Amino acid sequence: MLYREAGQFKSTYAADSAILPIRQDRIGLALILLVAFVVIPLTATPYLFSAILIPCLILALAALGLNLLTGYAGQLSLGTAAFMAVGAFMSYNFILRIPGIPLLLAFAGGGVMAAAVGIVFGLPSLRIRGFYLAVATLAAQFFILWCLTKVGWFTNYNPSGVITAQPMVILGYAFDTPPEKYLLVLSIVTLMALAAKNMVRGNIGRQWMAIRDMDVAAEVIGIRPMRAKLLAFAVSSFYCGVAGALFAYAYLGTVEPEAYNLDLSFRILFMIIIGGVGTVLGAFLGSAFIVVLPIALSTGVAFLDSTLHLNVPSSVGSNLELMVFGGLIIFFLIVEPHGLARIWQITKEKLRLWPFPY
Amino acid sequence: MMWFLRALVGMLLVGTASIAAAQNEQYIPLLSYRIGPYAAGGSGYFGGAIDYFTLVNLNGGINGVKITWEECETEYNASRGVECYERLKTRHGGASTVEPLSTGIAYGLFERVAQDKIPMTTNGYGLAISAEGSVFPWVFPLGTTYWDQAAAMIAYLGQKVGGEANLQGKKIVFMYHDSAYGKEPIPVFDALAARDGFELTKIPLTPPATTQESQWLQVRQLKPDYVILWGFGVMNPVAIKTAAKLGFPRDRILGVWWAGSEEDVIPAGDAAKGYVTAAFSATGTNFPVMQEIVKKVYGSGKGNLEDKSRVGSIYHTRGVTYAIMIVEAIRQAQNHFGKGKVMTPEQVRWGLEHIDLSDARLKELGASGLFPPVKTSCADHEGSGMVKFQEWDGKTFKTLTPFMAGDRALVHKMVEQGAAKYAAEKKLTPRDCGKEG
């Protein structure tokens, strides 16, 4: 009863294929945005901003990028972090070498460069599929990081091979405190998420899904697989590139290429699997889950330790955290293989019928 | 298993126990790593630091002020380290100083510590140019930086061939961890190669470098006089073993200090005999302060290392070295701002800039010879620049040289130039150390 869509009639195709066809969803999203843009900035602590919210949003953007590629277009990639690195290092160079370039344009430029690189490494997808492709994208992961380490130009010949993000200034306004950085990241992520949602409901998204479900059949009904797949790689890498730039500028500050290692790629892949493959919502849920879970575990262990005076050796605590983390991932995959987004869908079904069981 | 019994007892007592308020304690967050590829080093280092803090507390604290700490597992991962820092910095009335023991995490904290005004130490790693305190007011590469280590290495090799002048025409291979860490000393080696006239060949090792046949075959082809090994983690024992396999003499390999711990040579077995490395702290339990740790801390069951045989191992003494410097800085700050008070981060920074661990003072602390004398100032956040060299004899590291420095004047000039360039890039105005004194 709480989530009843009866009585909401659609009389045009446009209304039927709207981003949020149901009124409750629109209200819900508006509420979430209200909380994210107004309530949180007024109430959250600096810790929450800089250690949880900002990385959560940035990684959600990267996960969204990967989800477009893997979840919608069906191309498995393990090179996400490398595309993020391209975005970060190219944004740095745009700002460094083009005086007066607007910050957002530099980020977009980083994203476009990442997209270009993504297209190159997407080419093999025309012939290779499945895990063979996944391992092949590892070539991108290792090769790109090697290039960034080797070619001094990318780091402005910094002797240690690191880049230090320039201050973020838009129209003379400097975003340097945690709440300001959060708002900037949030705005970019919100806009790009809406764009993604818009994309996947339209022609492009449907082409991708057709390719994902069966590429031979998609080809038969007139979808050009080359165009669709490469577009998926480009768009996905663009998202990752922007996320990578934000990761450097709004989160870490000074980064070495190693910050974008294979581990990060895996973490982002985790996010979409746990969150839900092929959903925009899943990227956000998964990112929150993967970022917050280890923190919650370690705080939990520390809390138990201090309240119960267990005197657990730190190494035991750390290992237990790791084991529980691994165990929970397996548990979630077994209980809900379609991810957290699926749980939300089930909840919606339940709410629709509430208070009746069926 | 002791912790398990304690856990049971603890659970029984939980009803009556309460957490002590930590308002009159000096709080130090520890961004430790005890799992993952570098766990062995992390547990030894942070174990050593905790052991010394425990000892200070057992002896009544710093003028009565107890030290308190909280650990957070970083897994040597930059984003987890940043989260740990953000989580721990406000606990217990605020962090007084922080030490991440990871280059990647340190980069992530560079701007944060400046904004939060919390001094960060990077003992034995980090950016060499951050020794310039006027540009990096909140970063302290205490002891010796990579650049000074590199200079000292060349000085040592010079000694071996009978004077640095004799390095002319010698061939030296620099084999390095292909990352920010490994590339850091290259400018100094290049400068010294130009000055001394030795031929420098750089061979990168891509981490984790679990096989190195191609690199060592290249080395054999080059027939160098010495190989400087600038590695980390598993690549060190693999390098030593591969050298042995291909018949390159180990006594002509000179390791960086991060390639100079028991963890780096034990896996290589007999192949590591005769291998020489740099070190910023001595090893063993012969120092009075180490004796005290063994007796008082481990004697009362408060020691942090589960494996007691690791007390006095290289990583452990490194941790103790770090802790001694921090405690001394806090003590200096108390001498200036009021004894028996809890110091604010700004005051601790003042202390870190006024460390004066002379030979006499080290002797008082029972740490004479454990590490070189350190004297910091507003401009000099490094304080020593000295390194000693040690040789692995199959069981322990034997000291080869006393603590010695390379061409510090040259390094100092390079640090000044590098820091000035950094300040210009970041549009920073360096503080005027002449005024602050």
Next chain:
Amino acid sequence: MQFFFEVLIGGLLSGVMYSLVALGFVLIYKASGVFNFAQGSLVFFAALTFVGLMEHGLTFGAALAVTLLVMILLGLLIEKFVLRPLVNQPQISLFMATIGLSFLIEGLAQLLWGANVRGLDIGIQDEPIGWIADATGVNVSKFDLSAAGIAAVLVTLLALLFSRTRIGRALRAVADDHQAALAVGIPLQQIWGIVWAVAGFVALVAGLLWGARNGVQFALTFVALKALPVLILGGFDSVPGAIVGGLIIGATEKLAEVYFGPYVGGGIEGWFPYVLALAFLLVRPEGLFGEKIIRRI
């Protein structure tokens, strides 16, 4: 020329070491279609357990036997609690589950035995064989040659197991088509249990050899990354592919590093095998020996 051969032989012998790890992946993939990322952690777990038992005073043989039992048990437990509940899920979910599994195993290993780095001596010296060096001037390590021998024995055993025994035939049937195998009365779960136990055994062998080579430490889990290009090159489901792929990857990456690396600043070993494997894939999308995939609508 002598130098060329030295690099080539060194590379081929390292390639054998990669193959050892790759074999474990192939076994699991062949029988259950799972890309088991936890194989590297199993290698680490096996080596650490073995060394830990030796430290507790067991003899070499006893430690080997106990570790083997532990590995088989671990394999069976993984099959029962992780893989069985996930049957028929998409491959990517299974892959992710094995990554979760690798965290679990790594945590467990270090919880049981601590994070200390240990040496492991299995009695074979890693030094050049004298008479070969004298005769040809090429250094061939005794250890590497022994490792190659062990790998050869292992592959022969596995080949025999697959082709000559009842279990082997059942395994091949399961690999071909789960449902058809079930229909003709092959006990699927039992077969999967056996495969995981065998994978545990292969992990033990790889763990001992890699552990003796590099020391027993967390970095043993990284050897999995060396095995991945071998897998794509040789095909995920081919035992001979793992061996041939290992040899090709080992030899070419060393040759490339020595002859091509210096021109681009070196350190290309990290990505070169992947790019090479990628180039191979463009010609043969299923790897050298992989089963050809025919797609129908």
